[in-house]
Amino acid sequence: MPEDVLQGWLQALLNGVVSGSLLALPALGFSAIFAVLRFPNFAVGALATAGAYAAWVVNARLGLPVGAGVAAAFLVAALVGVLLEAAALERLGRGGALMKAIGSLAMAMVLENALRFAFGNDLQAFDLPLARDMLLGPVRIGPQQINNFLVAIAVMAALWAFLALTPLGRSMRAVADNPDLARLKGVNPRRIALITVAAGAGLCGVGGTLIGLDTAIDPLLGGRVLLSVFAAAVLGGLGSIPGAVAGAFVIGIAEEFTVLALSPSYRMAVGFVVILAVLTVRPAGLLGSRAA
Amino acid sequence: MTGAAPLLQAEGIVGGYASAEQVVKGVALSAAAGELVSVIGPNGAGKSTALKLVAGLLRPSAGRVRLGGEDVAGRSPQAIARAGLGFVPQERNIFGALSVAENLEMGCLFERGAMRARAAEAYARFPMLVEKRRAAARSLSGGQRQVLAVAMALMARPRALLLDEPTAGLSPRAASELFALVRGIADAGIAVLMVEQNALESLAVSDRAYVLVDGRNHLDGPAAAVADDPDIRRLFLGGRTHPAPAAAPVPFQQPGGFP
Numbered sequence: 001m002p003e004d005v006l007q008g009w010l011q012a013l014l015n016g017v018v019s020g021s022l023l024a025l026p027a028l029g030f031s032a033i034f035a036v037l038r039f040p041n042f043a044v045g046a047l048a049t050a051g052a053y054a055a056w057v058v059n060a061r062l063g064l065p066v067g068a069g070v071a072a073a074f075l076v077a078a079l080v081g082v083l084l085e086a087a088a089l090e091r092l093g094r095g096g097a098l099m100k101a102i103g104s105l106a107m108a109m110v111l112e113n114a115l116r117f118a119f120g121n122d123l124q125a126f127d128l129p130l131a132r133d134m135l136l137g138p139v140r141i142g143p144q145q146i147n148n149f150l151v152a153i154a155v156m157a158a159l160w161a162f163l164a165l166t167p168l169g170r171s172m173r174a175v176a177d178n179p180d181l182a183r184l185k186g187v188n189p190r191r192i193a194l195i196t197v198a199a200g201a202g203l204c205g206v207g208g209t210l211i212g213l214d215t216a217i218d219p220l221l222g223g224r225v226l227l228s229v230f231a232a233a234v235l236g237g238l239g240s241i242p243g244a245v246a247g248a249f250v251i252g253i254a255e256e257f258t259v260l261a262l263s264p265s266y267r268m269a270v271g272f273v274v275i276l277a278v279l280t281v282r283p284a285g286l287l288g289s290r291a292a
Numbered sequence: 293m294t295g296a297a298p299l300l301q302a303e304g305i306v307g308g309y310a311s312a313e314q315v316v317k318g319v320a321l322s323a324a325a326g327e328l329v330s331v332i333g334p335n336g337a338g339k340s341t342a343l344k345l346v347a348g349l350l351r352p353s354a355g356r357v358r359l360g361g362e363d364v365a366g367r368s369p370q371a372i373a374r375a376g377l378g379f380v381p382q383e384r385n386i387f388g389a390l391s392v393a394e395n396l397e398m399g400c401l402f403e404r405g406a407m408r409a410r411a412a413e414a415y416a417r418f419p420m421l422v423e424k425r426r427a428a429a430r431s432l433s434g435g436q437r438q439v440l441a442v443a444m445a446l447m448a449r450p451r452a453l454l455l456d457e458p459t460a461g462l463s464p465r466a467a468s469e470l471f472a473l474v475r476g477i478a479d480a481g482i483a484v485l486m487v488e489q490n491a492l493e494s495l496a497v498s499d500r501a502y503v504l505v506d507g508r509n510h511l512d513g514p515a516a517a518v519a520d521d522p523d524i525r526r527l528f529l530g531g532r533t534h535p536a537p538a539a540a541p542v543p544f545q546q547p548g549g550f551p
Binding site for chain 2: 180
């Protein structure tokens, strides 16, 4: 095998792992919301965009460090997510999951255009120091990519600790597993639902910020990755937390190899192909327990 | 077990599922503290529905449910649970994705401060749960799951406990063990109302029994008398004259809802 081909593969693999880690956060948010509220919330893309703009305002306009921006992204996206749920989606609940899913698409359009109105269509960049890519053997990686990857891993670890080790996380898993029994045992389902939406939307906000740090921000930032996020969650098994992470890494790597082997215009096709394949071969997904 | 008003008393309860005719057309059930009461009857008699109406999972359209003198009919299931009523559903009565320890904790949300002490009590009472405490509850056997479901209900220190077909799908041996466990719970002073398809074995450990037919009370009385009633034997018990543990009746319904 020629050396430059191998080098290209390694570079694609590395890029895929990094972009997979960024996709994993909104995919986790999407899957967590699905697990507890039992509907696909397609506003996750727009929530990621909202979080990215919040981080950008804190960093580029207020001049605060990127870390403060990431925190602001979590809080603002969580708040907006809860507002959308309480003001609109919750009321559609009686219409069933499909009604809420369509409602979430509508909310995504509203949110995206509100951001467009407030910030314009232009690309915005974070205030970051210029840094040279590093060479790791045959592949190159930017310091910002490393930072983003580490932040994404840290957020995933924090989510795991929250779910596994806190009473609130335990109640969330209980509602996802057996909502009727959880209610019987005294869990307030609405409280758990809103906390889940806040956490899930917050994850989307952080994910959107990291994607914005990797490239730039515009009102379509979240909408562009929505398909990949959805495909990651479907591949992992809707509602499965480890599945969302695994699915995101597979999608991220598959997209990079598609760009390498075919052309960048086929990147979008990966999500569709994966969704089609999963629904045909294994509807429950890689790690899902219930049929999607 | 007679005397003052029973701890748990349901009278004239009517109800069923939405957009269907009433499954329960007027049922009275009661259980005193320390009393184990069986509810038996043919399939479709409304036994499980009656329990759900008492527990508040279904809203009764008529009737009263008194728990310790307090009328709880029409309240939410959480409010009724908080008032001291434990309910173990027939299916999906554990959190399969959670560990055994977490399942027990979920049983104690009303009194979080007492969680540790009560979990320690549960482990002392059910040693089988100790070695499985870190395992996902879905990895337990059918009998172990029922024990966990009952242990979870006991974590809330209920005054009355409703059990919906606790031995469904269990081996004869596991069923006998569970009946002994339920008897012990009643002997500890809890009022227990148990719907069962294993009618003979259930009557053998019970103090009293109700026979429901077509959503109404058909007969009630001391368990031994119900077990010896010739009509009852012929109608529901297959005509056998004594419980035969070696050939315990096969349950009519298999649990199918476990993940």
